[in-house]
Amino acid sequence: MSSQFNCVCVLPDNQYVVIRLPFCKSHGTGFLLYDVNPGEGFNLRRDVYMRVANLVYLMNQEEPWVLVLPPWNRMWHWRSRDVEQERLKWSTFFDIESLGKHVPVIEFEDYLKRKQVIDEVYYLQGVKEITDWETIKIEDCQTDTRFLQDSDGKWRHMYFGFEEVYAEKFTCLSFFGQLDLMKSFLIGNTTGKFVFTPRAENLLHADYGEHNALFWKARRSMVYAKPLRDVGDLFRKEHLDSEDEADKTVLKDWAALQKDSRKAIGGPYIAVHLRRGDHLHVRGRELPSMKQAAEHVKKLLKKMALRKVFVATDGSKSEYEEFKSHLKDFQVCRFEPTPEELKTYKDGGVAIIDQWIACHARYFIGSSASTVSFRIREDREILGFEPSTSFNRFCGDDESDCEQPAHWTIVY
Known part of the structure; x- marks a missing residue:
C-alpha cells in the first residue's frame, strides 16, 4: 500500500x-x-x-x-x-x-x-x-x-x-x-x-x-486470545476426537477471511448451550427441563450417528448431572477448569473456552435469546458451517410456538 x-x-x-x-x-x-x-x-x-x-x-x-x-x-x-x-x-x-x-x-x-x-x-x-x-x-x-x-x-x-x-x-x-x-x-x-x-x-x-x-x-476481527484457543483445542482433541484439519475448521488469518466458504464439518459431537440461572426467571417458558433437553439431544445423536455431547451451561452441578443422567448411553462432558486455569484465564476466559469448544461441534443447539448462543452461532458462521447446523434452539416443555432463530448469516 x-x-x-x-x-x-x-x-x-x-x-x-x-x-x-x-x-x-x-x-x-x-x-x-x-x-x-x-x-x-x-x-x-x-x-x-x-x-x-x-x-x-x-x-x-x-x-x-x-x-x-x-x-x-x-x-x-x-x-x-x-x-x-x-x-x-x-x-x-x-x-x-x-x-x-x-x-x-x-x-x-x-x-x-x-x-x-x-x-x-x-x-x-x-x-x-x-x-x-x-x-x-x-x-x-x-x-x-x-x-x-x-x-x-x-x-x-x-x-x-x-x-x-x-x-x-x-x-x-x-x-x-x-x-x-x-x-x-x-x-x-x-x-x-x-x-x-x-x-x-x-x-x-x-x-x-x-x-x-x-x-x-x-x-471477524474479534479473534480470541491464543492461550484460550489452545486450551479449547486440547480439550477437543483429548475428549471429543476433534482436530481442525479433520474437522475442516482451520482458523485462517484475518486477511484470508474474505471469501464465503461452507466447508466446515466440525468434530464428531453435538454441542449444547443450556442457559439457566437468572434466565429461568426471564425466559423460563422458553427453556426446557433437563429431561426434555436430554431427550431432544438423544434424538439428534441417533439421527446423526454420534456418541458425544459437549455441554456449556451456567446451570448448577445438580442440573448438569440431571441432564447427564438422561444420556447414560452416551458420553457427556463439560469443560471444568482447574483452580490454576481459573486463576489464569478468569471467568471470562473460561466462558470463551466453552464457546470455542461449542463452535467446533458437528451440530450446535442453543438457548432462547441468549447472547452466549448468539456469539457461538457467529463463530460458526466465520468458521464456515452450514446455517442449519447452527441456528437451532431448545424449546420450552410447554412452549406451543417454538420459533427457531433467524439465520443471521455472514456477509463479506
Whole structure:
C-alpha cells in the first residue's frame, strides 16, 4: 500500500499504530474511549465493542482516530471470588493484533501511562420522546450519572478504578440513531482529542441487517486470545476426537477471511448451550427441563450417528448431572477448569473456552435469546458451517410456538 494512504500515529508511550486513510489530516489523532452500563454482561459488551469499533472505522474515513479499550472489571456473573478480576486488559480475552486489523486500538492502561486527562465526556442517554428516526442533542441529564465536578472544575468519576483520571468537560447527549449520526457529531463538534462516551450501548449498529458487511468485518476481527484457543483445542482433541484439519475448521488469518466458504464439518459431537440461572426467571417458558433437553439431544445423536455431547451451561452441578443422567448411553462432558486455569484465564476466559469448544461441534443447539448462543452461532458462521447446523434452539416443555432463530448469516 502506498505510504500516502498511511498515517503513523505516535502514542504517548512511544508505541505507534498505522491508520490507513484516504488522506491524512495534520491536526493530530483523536482517541475515543467508551463504557457500557455496569449491569450488562460479557457477551453483550462484545456486541457494543463492535458498534464502537465500526464508529471509529467510519470516523477514520475522514480523520485519524484510535479506539481506547476499556478495561474489564468484575461483573455480577463472574462469581469466582478468590480470582482477581479487576482492570483486566483486552489481551486477556482477545487477540489485540487481530482487533487492530479492523481499527487502531490501544489498551486504556497503556494509554494512561502518559495521558490522564479526558478532554470531553459525552454521556449517552436515550431520547425521551422519539419524533424522528434520528435524534442527537445536548440536554439535561435524565438520571444520576455519577460524574461529579470538584472545586477545581474537574469532572471526577471512577474511570474503571483509575482515580487519578479526570475530565475537563462533561455533557449529557440524548441520542437515537445509527453510527453515521454519531460520527458526524464527534467530528463536527468535538474540540478535544481524548473523548469519552459512557453508555455506548445506546449506539445502534450501522445499517444493522442481513447485508451488513461492516458488522461482520468487525466480528471477524474479534479473534480470541491464543492461550484460550489452545486450551479449547486440547480439550477437543483429548475428549471429543476433534482436530481442525479433520474437522475442516482451520482458523485462517484475518486477511484470508474474505471469501464465503461452507466447508466446515466440525468434530464428531453435538454441542449444547443450556442457559439457566437468572434466565429461568426471564425466559423460563422458553427453556426446557433437563429431561426434555436430554431427550431432544438423544434424538439428534441417533439421527446423526454420534456418541458425544459437549455441554456449556451456567446451570448448577445438580442440573448438569440431571441432564447427564438422561444420556447414560452416551458420553457427556463439560469443560471444568482447574483452580490454576481459573486463576489464569478468569471467568471470562473460561466462558470463551466453552464457546470455542461449542463452535467446533458437528451440530450446535442453543438457548432462547441468549447472547452466549448468539456469539457461538457467529463463530460458526466465520468458521464456515452450514446455517442449519447452527441456528437451532431448545424449546420450552410447554412452549406451543417454538420459533427457531433467524439465520443471521455472514456477509463479506
